């Protein structure tokens with residue numbers, strides 16, 4: 001491993017070395033320094049997806065989530081308010097809550113039993129004296145936003161305010177699906193053997209879909225992501241024109257039904273990187289299932305619009321497919337330079353009953369297969385970038401524009417946070 005990228009200055013040199021239109025210099029994917037810098041600059045100073053409002057349905061429902069070296073607690077308090085705190089005891093800093101789900105009356109530190117109410121107030125601090133100012137030792141809050149039922153948190157005390165733009169765009173798009181009142185029918189954790197940026201890059205292109213995702217390809221048009229038709233072969237152009245025409249037809253229908261569908265992109269230049277578009281579902285057009293039909297008989301939000309497509313949303317560490325019958329939400333968390341947790345949740349109407357209204361295998365089949373395929377690809381990519389022979393390679397301007405934008409956004413954000421030296 002080269003020494004120069006083991007320092008902050010080294011990181012600056014690698015950020016400066018990134019060539020537009022190309023993947024990143026290797027150490028930005030592989031070094032411990034870059035991983036720590038990403039956890040600080042990206043995962044602690046931007047809004048990242050952390051879960052769902054319906055993950056914490058009732059007062060006392062708690063989720064603890066590690067984000068790099070940090071950890072947060074998300075809960076619903078006695079007043080039905082969603083709250084998030086740093087998962088750090090105000091006494092001597094012990095982790096309060098173990099990762100995962102729990103149900104509590106109060107938060108009790110396992111170390112010396114300091115006890116916090118669900119609003120973060122320190123209720124009990126044994127042996128600290130009767131005059132101990134408990135009011136000064138509140139849990140440290142974490143900024144939390146519920147955007148149409150999807151939760152975003154920012155660990156910084158000064159979160160970027162363009163989350164308002166995400167909320168403005170997404171609230172009306174997500175409202176009909178009533179995700180706040182949905183239910184997690186299934187949850188899956190996959191640990192990918194690669195850097196989180198390779199996970200996100202892999203997700204932002206469908207260049208690999210036709211050959212690597214036979215199941216997803218039945219319901220997913222590979223050309224959906226900012227495909228640039230200039231320079232295509234005749235066959236590719238015919239395909240691209242046909243899809244554009246299908247989008248015009250569907251768009252007119254969705255307009256008539258009052259369903260927003262246009263692509264909205266805030267990438268380079270925006271701290272809160274996101275893209276949304278209502279996508280056409282291929283095949284019979286209803287859902288990302290093996291037969292492309294709805295998997296759940298009780299639709300999300302109770303609305304019966306199986307033709308409403310896939311409300312797709314990307315964020316910094318997340319991607320979501322919201323369909324009439326179910327939603328699949330994904331979030332990636334950096335566990336180490338070469339390890340990334342991908343957490344997938346399948347959401348259904350809260351009253352939908354497994355075995356009656358849906359079959360769990362059918363509901364989850366496409367993305368279980370796709371996640372496994374993607375995990376394999378991310379591991380291959382990481383092994384490649386960690387090898388001596390790696391040189392940053394050119395992104396396709398037809399199918400990988402979003403990756404170029406992601407890498408540009410990344411370098412830009414690291415620079416904004418002082419890592420460019």
Ligand code: 3BY
Nearest residue numbers: 202203204205206209319
């Ligand atoms: O789910 C997504 O958004 C991306 C796009 C195509 C393949 N995929 C994993």
Ligand code: FES
Nearest residue numbers: 089091092109112
């Ligand atoms: Fe939590 Fe001491 S560290 S009570």
Ligand code: FE
Nearest residue numbers: 202203213374
């Ligand atoms: Fe994929």
